[in-house]
Amino acid sequence: MGDAAEGGSPDVLENKRSATRYQVLVEIAARQPAVSQGEIAETIGVTSQAVSDYVRDLVEAGYVEKGGRGRYEVTKEGVDWLISRTDDLETYLERVNSDVLGSVEVDAAIALDDVAEGREVGLVMRDGVLHANPAGGTATAVTVTSAEKGEAVGIADFEGVVDYDTGTVSVLPVPTVTDDDRPDPDVISAHVPDEGLVAVAGTEAYALVSRSGVDPDIRFGTAEGVAEAGMLGLDVLLVAVTDEIPRHTSKLRDSNVPHRVLDSDAF
Incomplete structure (x- = not known):
């Protein structure tokens, strides 16, 4: 089991072989019982020989059961393995969305004057719309795009609180x-x-x-x-x-x- 819950990468992302093994088993589950190794190879971007090797490995591990004439079925053990690895992936993606992407959140504001990318600006609320003031302010952000006066500018790295009263x-x-x-x-x-x-x-x-x-x-x-x-x-x-x-x-x-x-x- 991976340690995605503790902040590390899940097992299926530790190396290319683990990731490809997971992909092959997913494709077998989606296509069973009549499985074309060539179609799987084309879908995930590896050779047919590589898919054959992974299928043989999955059969030996007890995750796939082989029948005649290219017929394969994922076993209960294989389904359990997929579920556990998928749960790890979901936990990992949730952390990426909240901790990583959330920390680089980009918002938009109206430039009160011409402003270049990478400039610290003040943030003010006017008529219910956030504005970026190159002259500064109590709340600040850093521009991630450039803009002319009146245009929307991308901002990130927020600090402070924008001072305004709630309306009635x-x-x-x-x-x-x-x-x-x-x-x-x-x-x-x-x-x-x-x-x-x-x-x-x-x-x-x-x-x-x-x-x-x-x-x-x-x-x-x-x-x-x-x-x-x-x-x-x-x-x-x-x-x-x-x-x-x-x-x-x-x-x-x-x-x-x-x-x-x-x-x-x-x-």
């Missing part, structure tokens, strides 16, 4: 089309945030906002999208049909976004 979401309920209430469109303009977004969820909500003369910033106000806008520091007026509201408020609570449901008497 105000939820304005709109009755369904079967309800006798007919909201006054003027109520929309009375609650539009001075600096923020207007999102709508549901056809009745869209109709009300359209009649008010306000252009919604978010036409399809999903619970995830509205919550993310709030998390990124934007104030949002969410105009939503009543049956959409529980889904939105649940997501806002889960995301710790400050929110309030406006009194329906506002209509």
Whole structure:
């Protein structure tokens, strides 16, 4: 058994022979009982003679049972061996994804000025979008691409915390089309945030906002999208049909976004 769980490479990756042996057994399991050694050779990129040698080795190890006329079947011992090595590989890949790839994570920001690759920049949040400031800042990163002012630039090696406040979401309920209430469109303009977004969820909500003369910033106000806008520091007026509201408020609570449901008497 390999030591992938402890951080080492699994047995099947220790050398080319181990890796090829694993590949051959996988191909036999996928193609059994009628197995073409030539097809396996072409698939994994080795010679037919090499496949023949590996098959003979697997038969001797008790992992494969040989029948007549090119018929092979993987034994219970062979299946157990495959499972154990595959588990090792999965553990190893999980470590690569979390520890290795995660440590070199690359994000994107909008360049506030021209910036060259390899430059340390400050990070600031503006209008819910991360910006890279060549002049510096309390939170920093290093550019992994170059960019002109206004372009997206790749950044990595983050340090510090980007300083910004979470936004507030105000939820304005709109009755369904079967309800006798007919909201006054003027109520929309009375609650539009001075600096923020207007999102709508549901056809009745869209109709009300359209009649008010306000252009919604978010036409399809999903619970995830509205919550993310709030998390990124934007104030949002969410105009939503009543049956959409529980889904939105649940997501806002889960995301710790400050929110309030406006009194329906506002209509």
